[in-house]
Amino acid sequence: xxxxxxxxxxxxxxxxxxxxxxxxxxxxxxxxxxxxxxxxxxxxxxxxxxxxxxxxxxxxxxxxxxxxxxxxxxxxxxxxxxxxxxxxxxxxxxxxxxxxxxxxxxxxxxxxxxxx
Amino acid sequence: xxxxxxxxxxxxxxxxxxxxxxxxxxxxxxxxxxxxxxxxxxxxxxxxxxxxxxxxxxxxxxxxxxxxxxxxxxxxxxxxxxxxxxxxxxxxxxxxxxxxxxxxxxxxxxxxxxxx
Numbered sequence: 001x002x003x004x005x006x007x008x009x010x011x012x013x014x015x016x017x018x019x020x021x022x023x024x025x026x027x028x029x030x031x032x033x034x035x036x037x038x039x040x041x042x043x044x045x046x047x048x049x050x051x052x053x054x055x056x057x058x059x060x061x062x063x064x065x066x067x068x069x070x071x072x073x074x075x076x077x078x079x080x081x082x083x084x085x086x087x088x089x090x091x092x093x094x095x096x097x098x099x100x101x102x103x104x105x106x107x108x109x110x111x112x113x114x115x116x
Numbered sequence: 117x118x119x120x121x122x123x124x125x126x127x128x129x130x131x132x133x134x135x136x137x138x139x140x141x142x143x144x145x146x147x148x149x150x151x152x153x154x155x156x157x158x159x160x161x162x163x164x165x166x167x168x169x170x171x172x173x174x175x176x177x178x179x180x181x182x183x184x185x186x187x188x189x190x191x192x193x194x195x196x197x198x199x200x201x202x203x204x205x206x207x208x209x210x211x212x213x214x215x216x217x218x219x220x221x222x223x224x225x226x227x228x229x230x231x232x
Contacts, residue, residue, distance in 0.1 A: 041224055042224035110159050
């Protein structure tokens, strides 16, 4: 079955460390997204990518970085510059443009990141 | 700019009672509207969507929603809820026109609590 796989499910980070969250999809979707979820704040867009080797900042990109070297993969790195990284991170994918509006997004099961 | 407002952060309901989760939106262009459900520590699943046509849309798990353009609302309803409906529900919108997969706009979510 096609879907999005996020790993790991739980991740612990020490102060000053960079960590990378994995997101892989086999849906043949061109567009991929990273969202951050905090209690009571809904989902906030971190980065998105419409095509390989291209990505755009979302609303809260500071302290995060991404790459899109393959269509299937869109890893997110939480850098030490992100001062409050503890949150639930969700990856999503879609066909871009009209496809996204018609079909919505497919979400992964999330990674919970905790700073220790 | 566009925005989504979910008026209730929590809605407690007794089992087998009806429920309505409210969603209002603001946009200068025509929109697509979605409702997603999120169970604890999981990703989001699409419940239903409004694209065009009939203003009453039916989704999975017995949910339905009505698009009201004059009131800019897209409320979610279920005539009889079950314990298994306990979850977070998100309303989201995407612009009808314009290019770019710049991310759906999400509301902050409504936690539906089903009481036995």
